[in-house]
Amino acid sequence: MIGRRLPKVNSWAHLTGEARYADDLFLPRMLYGRVLRSTRPHARIRRVDIKRALAHPGVVAIVTGADMPEKMGIMPSTQDETALAVDRVRYVGEPVAAVAALDEDTAFDALSLIDVDYEDLEPIFTIEEALEREDVKIHDEAKRANVFKEVHLSFGDLESGFASADHVRDDWFFFEGNTHAPIESHSAVASYGPDDKLTLWTATQVPHYLHRELEKVLGLPRSRIRVIATPNGGAFGGKSDPFGHEFAAALLSMRTRRPVKITLDREEVFYAHRGRHPVKMRIRTGVKRDGEITAVHYQSWLDGGAYASYGIATTYYTGALLTVTYRIPAYKFDGVRVYTNKPPCGPKRGHGTTQPRYGFECQIDKIAEDLGLDPLEYRKSILQPANSRTVNDLRITSMGLGECLDALQRATRYSERRGQQDRGKGIGLAGSAYISGAGLPIYWNEMPHSGAEIRIDRGGGVTVMCGTSEIGQGSDNMLASVAAEALGVMPADVHVVTGDTSLAPVDLGSYSSRVTFMAGNAVRDAAMKLRALLVAAAAEKLEVPTDRLLSAYGRIYDRTDPEKFIGFAEAAVLAESKHGTLVAAGSYKPPKGIGGSFKGAGVGPTPAYSYQAAVAEVTVDLETGTVTVDKVTTAHDCGRALNPANVEGQVEGSAYMGYGEIIGEEQVFRGGLHKKPSLLDYKIPTSLDTPALEAIVVESVDAEGPFGAKEAGEGPLNPVIPAIANAVYDAIGVRFDETPITPEKVLTALGKRDRRGEPKLRIGPDGLDSGKGDPKRALRRLSASTDARERKRAVD
């Protein structure tokens, strides 16, 4: 079953409309909820008056922040949020109250009848202001100004590394924030029954973590709570936090003893965010004449928005994975994440590694040019070897970046074409890596990261139960395929029960590309235990030693005489007669010793890194500044492709999403208001925009992965962004050291000359904008934009 292009086991439900996403659930007596959200970027809440709203016909219940004051958040060490705002709001769009009513129209109308008395506080919108303003604290707990987290790590001898360099590059970069924009908006249905048990169906990537937070916030024992992750209609990291509307639906259901559904509208999804952090970066890299890296000093400043989310991990991730692709003997990382009065940033596909990878791969391109080296051959000459350890003590096992680069050269003839095309046409390259699951769980414990249970019924039916959340990445099919391969049946014969905290063992969630590796190993572990029982029963019946038996296509047979076999169902009956009910559990925990032991060593280690590289071909219109990406070819080392069609889908989808990020998507704000909170304004690429995409699967067959597999869902996004930036440089000779590359910026670059009259060769930051943190600046900007809005409204 491994390596075959079989349809996904859950695709039939998707294709007939039978799949039940959270918003597709309609329960008897169900109420409809809506969330009232803050209209202020930063304010004290003096009073929330719900009297008028409660009196509105059709309104059944209302909850406010005071009803759930317990702090919560995905990372146990940095819980700084409440389900609904208590006393203070910190971004426009923050949940303040929630209404349950007989129908959605009524719930919506009632929101305007809730009177919230705000006392405006000065807002902070930029990294620089956040770093400098001691007088404005978004969170009183912040020790220095509005710094959420500060990290400093140093490995090897940096000083002598730079001293021995023949050439040092020092570049600043800026990566703009952007958001997931899944087509399905967040939705949750809560039902609290007469048995005092709560069931929450919700579009979440992390049912297990949500389970824990519900217990904490609702004060209801976890044994009374069941979380069911419904199929996610796209997630990309955007559904991996516990969200206010989930708690609000639960509490409204507890208060009314009726089911309550809350589905966010599209604008609310943009404000819920938890997407890509805007990051300013400075990268200093020393190299020898031949390009060998002698030292890297990487610094990042992350704009975290109003709350922690995964921010502590994001901060570490900006520095952790730069070392796993190319040999770096000395490395220093400084990272700072600040609070600002904008929707919280969190994990988006490539979590925290996408921004530094963009900067670093653009810089590698510059170094190659400085030294007169071919960027592809240069990268190949400095590869971190397989089965090695990096300077920051990360264990590398299988490593297919070299094969990826070779495959790209064969497919695109990159080296011959670079610099050889007409002005306006360019080709660019970048490499990257990603984790196959975080080496540590979010809360420290010694338990498995993933558990699976398999049951075989008397008809030979196989049921796999695992806590994984299906977000479109194909995890249900992966579980079925791995179980089918191990047991010798077809994936279509396997029933899969996932994402249900009552029915399935814990899997930590669909984040950090961990599911194939970890849940795959757990389900394989369970399947091999059952296989042993079936094979033993078959051996007895067939009078053949067990080591001569194989199991495939629903038969257990003698490999020396395949006609000697018994059917899978018959073997199941024999095994159950002998051993009792056929159930086995399996689990997976990453091995010890895959990372270092210093403070901060918890982020970065993984049982296996995926590797990937991309080549982008672009055409830049010199008149309009429009960048057309003609083609993106991505080669990805996924260990082994359990289902090549699904791997290619992940690689192509990643290329698509990376393309969107560099070519125009931006989560940007004016006075705390999102500038583009709709799919019309926030332009995700349509079919007409999207380049031709080609995926090349490279298989390094990882020794520890399930049947050799590693991740495929996130890593392939990373190289696409710098590959396009490098291609634009090849086309017009302008370095884009900031994203996105908009036509406006291209025209600016093409039209601009520096003080000596030379054409502008670079768009990007030159440092932190010091002095921009001057008092009252943000407030002036906020009132200016408010005035402008009011004037516009008056004219209209």
Place this chain on the structure above:
Amino acid sequence: MSKQLLTLRVNGEPRTIAADPHHTLLEVLREELGLTGTKHGCELGECGACTVLVDGVPVLACLTLPALVGDAEVTTVEGLGTGESLHPLQIAFAEEGAAQCGYCTPGMLMTAKALLDANPRPTREEIAHAISGNLCRCTGYTAIYEAIEKAAQRV
């Protein structure tokens, strides 16, 4: 506002329902008729997830008032196959992995059906134009093109 009786022809069956007259075809299909295969992604006509066919023409159900549909035939994803067999598009989408999260898929299938009904051998460019109003955030569209091309050979 009081509800009004309304008869729609949906997937070949006459269905009479009582609905608020300002409720859209999308709301009526999902909430009154239980046809939740048709999805909503934005309810502003921006994403195409709610695409259904009205007399064979793709329309955005979130921008369509049921009263304006009259006695035209509405086809949703639930009516795409015959009940006994799947539509070639559904099979090709499964084979090519053209549905990842599956949320844009019902709307995408309906647009693709209208395309193939009007143009049985579309070029890739024609397919790209036809589905340009149906946003997919997962696939990068490549597998969708391949699935529609494959289905075209079988229709």
